[in-house]
Each structure stands twice: as C-alpha cells, then as structure tokens.
Amino acid sequence: MTPILFYGVPEGCSFGAIVALEWSGRPYQLGRIQMPDQVTSEAYRRLNPLGETPTFMTADGQVFSQSAAILRHIAGNPADPRLDEMLSFLTTSYFGGFSPLWQAVEGASEADKAFLIPSGRRKVARAHAQLEALLAGRDWLVGDGPTIADAYFFGIARWNEFHQAIDRSAYPAVDRLYRRLAQDPAVRFALAIEHEEPATSAGGFRGHVSLEDALARLAVPA
Missing domain, CATH: 3.40.30.10 (Glutaredoxin)
Incomplete structure (x- = not known):
C-alpha cells in the first residue's frame, strides 16, 4: 500500500x-x-x-x-540533537506565535480580537527574533542543506502573508531563507x-x- x-x-x-x-x-x-x-x-x-x-x-x-x-x-x-532542537522550537514557539492570530479569525468577538491581534503580532515578532538568532548567519536551519526543519519552517512562515503580522525583512536571515525556499520545486x-x-x-x-x-x-x- x-x-x-x-x-x-x-x-x-x-x-x-x-x-x-x-x-x-x-x-x-x-x-x-x-x-x-x-x-x-x-x-x-x-x-x-x-x-x-x-x-x-x-x-x-x-x-x-x-x-x-x-x-x-x-x-x-538517525537521531540528530540539533535537528530535534530546531523542530521543537518550530513546533512550539514558532507555531505558537501565530496561535492568537488564528484565534482572531476563527470566530473571536471584536473585543477578543482587540487583544488577540496585538498579542499575536508581538509573539510572531519575538519568535522571528529568536529564529534570527538561531540561524546565526547560516543558509539553512540545520547543516549545509535543506532538511525537514526548513520544510516545516516554510509551511508556518507563509502564515505571515495571510495575517500581515510583521515585516519579515526586519529579520534578514529568516527572510533570505524564506525567499530561497519559495523557489524550491517541492x-x-x-x-x-x-x-x-x-x-x-x-x-x-x-x-x-x-x-x-x-x-x-x-x-x-x-
């Protein structure tokens, strides 16, 4: 099968x-x-x-x-602590940064939106700042080429276009990675x-x- x-x-x-x-x-x-x-x-x-x-x-x-x-x-x-570390960050802190913004578009009241949207934008900005530090000038999240971490990153990062949360260019390393992946055939x-x-x-x-x-x-x- x-x-x-x-x-x-x-x-x-x-x-x-x-x-x-x-x-x-x-x-x-x-x-x-x-x-x-x-x-x-x-x-x-x-x-x-x-x-x-x-x-x-x-x-x-x-x-x-x-x-x-x-x-x-x-x-x-095989087990790779660096890859596991990056996946853990992406599936918790990075993913979680967008959670208030998704709550805001999934039936929240106007009063709740007034809290959720600014909160979400702050969380997304913080997660991007953390990811910028983790990249530390590298071209890819882990190692010398794309990995499953980069694949997962792009799937979450594209949410910024939907929510218009931040200006990604304020995080040059993250922005370069996003633009590079956007051209990948997969x-x-x-x-x-x-x-x-x-x-x-x-x-x-x-x-x-x-x-x-x-x-x-x-x-x-x-």
Missing part, C-alpha cells in the same frame, strides 16, 4: 510534510482534508481522534499524527497542491485518495 499523508486546507501546518515527501522521492499519496468541517468529522476522527492534521498512514497501515513525528518518519534520519509543488492548481511532482506523488477510500483500506467503516 502506498503511504498517505492527510493534509489540512486551507493553510494547514501539514504543508511541510508535503514538501518533505517530495524531497524524499519515494511514492506517496495525499488525502485532502477541509478545515474546519471535515477535519472534525466522525469519519476523520477514526484516523485521528484529536481531529487535527496532519495524519500519516504508512505502507503497512500504521496511522499516527503530529508534525514532528511525521517529518521524522519521512526523513528516516515548495512550489506543495503550494500548487493546496490551491488545486496544476502541480508537477518530482516523481513520488501518486495522486489523491478520498477519506472514504483510505478508511476502506483499513477496513474502518466510513
């Missing part, structure tokens, strides 16, 4: 896993999960009880979630997939699969 990544749209944090799959060159399929409706459905919760994306189904039918775990599985790398592929535009894979993509068909593979009633 071909592995399946269930990714959330629009603007899901599962974006980085699509990039990582493209970089891996191995066969995979994608399952498109609409947020917030489908991701919280009873059918999807049979794969992920938390009602979140991403979720990954391996070739032998194992199912697990959480971005860091999925990215690690895709990369198949990143461009993932963006096209999200927007349902024509997308050219490096060769591993084997098409989309519906949630119902994926559940049928596991003999789980949809």
